[in-house]
Amino acid sequence: MRPGLGLPALLVVMSMATVVPAHAETFQVTVDKLDFLPADIKAKVGDTIEWVNKDVFAHTATVRGDWDVMIPPKKTGSFVLKTPGDVEYYCRFHPNMKGRISVAPK
Ligand SMILES: [Cu+2]
Numbered sequence: 001m002r003p004g005l006g007l008p009a010l011l012v013v014m015s016m017a018t019v020v021p022a023h024a025e026t027f028q029v030t031v032d033k034l035d036f037l038p039a040d041i042k043a044k045v046g047d048t049i050e051w052v053n054k055d056v057f058a059h060t061a062t063v064r065g066d067w068d069v070m071i072p073p074k075k076t077g078s079f080v081l082k083t084p085g086d087v088e089y090y091c092r093f094h095p096n097m098k099g100r101i102s103v104a105p106k
Contacts, residue, residue: 023046024046024047024048025043025044025047025048026047026048026049026050026078027041027043027047027048027049027050028050028051028052029041029049029050029051029052029061029099030051030052030054031051031052031053031054031055031059031071031097032054032055033054033055034055034091034094034096034097035097036051036061036097036098036099039098039099039100040099040100040102041099041100041101041102042101042102042104043081043101043102043103043104044081044084044103044104044105044106045081045082045083045084045103045104045105045106046080046081046106047080047081047103048078048079048080048081049061049078049079049081049101050076050077050078051069051071051076051077051078052076053071053072053073053074053075053076053077054074055073055074056073056074057073057093058070058071058072058073058093059071059091059093059094059097060077060091060092060093061077061079061089061091061099062089062090062091062092063087063088063089064090066087067079068092081101081103083103084103084104084105084106085103086100086101086102086103087100087101087103088100089101
């Protein structure tokens with residue numbers, strides 16, 4: 001008996017992998033003990049920032065007058081960068097937590 005499903009299943013897996021756009025990156029920022037690490041990131045439009053919260057309380061990544069990402073305790077929050085420029089973000093619950101993203105055009 002020949003196993004009939006092996007090759008088609010492999011092709012499906014390979015075509016799924018090619019759907020991911022090669023040029024967009026994901027940057028991880030660890031949130032630990034009231035700190036964004038790294039606090040300074042260089043990215044470009046279309047990239048994703050993913051915050052990984054190691055603390056047992058919630059944080060946010062908030063840009064005044066613009067976007068706001070909730071980062072629940074022991075979970076992640078993410079945001080896709082849409083506009084170029086330098087952004088400074090902070091946590092609404094702990095305003096002395098600060099980070100910076102320098103967003104280059106695509
Ligand atoms: Cu916070």
